[in-house]
Amino acid sequence: MGALITRFAPSPTGFLHLGHAASALLARGYARAAGGQFLLRLEDIDAGRCRAEFAAAIIEDLSWLGLDWDGPVRVQSAHVQDYRDCLARLQAMGVIYPCFCSRRDSAAAVGAPQGDAPPPYPGRCRTLGAEDVAARMAAGRAFAWRLDQARARAMVDRRLGWHEVGVGWAEAAPERLGDVVLGRKDAPVSYFLAATHDDAVQQVNLVVRGEDLRAATAVQVLLQALLGWPRPDYRHHALMRDGAGRRLAKRDGDVALRDWRAAGYLPSDVRKRLPEWHSMVTLA
Numbered sequence: 001m002g003a004l005i006t007r008f009a010p011s012p013t014g015f016l017h018l019g020h021a022a023s024a025l026l027a028r029g030y031a032r033a034a035g036g037q038f039l040l041r042l043e044d045i046d047a048g049r050c051r052a053e054f055a056a057a058i059i060e061d062l063s064w065l066g067l068d069w070d071g072p073v074r075v076q077s078a079h080v081q082d083y084r085d086c087l088a089r090l091q092a093m094g095v096i097y098p099c100f101c102s103r104r105d106s107a108a109a110v111g112a113p114q115g116d117a118p119p120p121y122p123g124r125c126r127t128l129g130a131e132d133v134a135a136r137m138a139a140g141r142a143f144a145w146r147l148d149q150a151r152a153r154a155m156v157d158r159r160l161g162w163h164e165v166g167v168g169w170a171e172a173a174p175e176r177l178g179d180v181v182l183g184r185k186d187a188p189v190s191y192f193l194a195a196t197h198d199d200a201v202q203q204v205n206l207v208v209r210g211e212d213l214r215a216a217t218a219v220q221v222l223l224q225a226l227l228g229w230p231r232p233d234y235r236h237h238a239l240m241r242d243g244a245g246r247r248l249a250k251r252d253g254d255v256a257l258r259d260w261r262a263a264g265y266l267p268s269d270v271r272k273r274l275p276e277w278h279s280m281v282t283l284a
């Protein structure tokens, strides 16, 4: 493996909180400990939920904390055509299908699947005939592209999994998430595909992120196998929780970094509240 490249990839759907800062510090810690690079990527592909003011706030808050990154910030909304090209490749391989089920069914599936994931899609549109699909498309019906898990898995003739740093081999069971959404009319690509594509083009070889995204990793290693992209190692860290044991969320304004700042705290005060990130850096 070449130099270590890690990244922090927040979605600008709210203000960063302490948990984000801890995650970014850990990813940066791995890179710095190995003399590698730490990248920043804004995952703003879901136009309905992302806002420019949050993107600007992310840059400002990280800078305030002294959390510097290497090279330019990658902004996903500037690379839409690349994601469309990936979808076209998957379509040509016959591993995605158009799904016309209600927006409600597929809307939740575009962002990163954190927290309580919706139950897997039952696959109603998987068996639609070509004529039926053509008629619906001709009628201008909105649709989402879904991954046909069974067909995709059948195309990969090897064990599917990844190296989880500090743990070892982790077996991937992507079918547990069902036929996930990979693209939609109003959000040209979902988190699964955009993040996987970007980790490949940015040559990220260690993905450090919260354990809430562990299930998504199974789908991402499947996409890597299908599209011939390298597979990074992964380090899914525990999530920060509040006093009542609930995971921190962007809606919990009281832990937003900017509130600490507004209350007069210094970056050094905030860093003291973070877990001992340097002792969490294990390169096994």
Ligand code: GLU
Residues within 6 Å of the ligand: 008, 009, 010, 011, 043, 112, 114, 195, 208, 209, 213
């Ligand atoms: N953009 C995702 C989020 O904010 C995280 C992506 C990742 O680290 O893979 O939840």
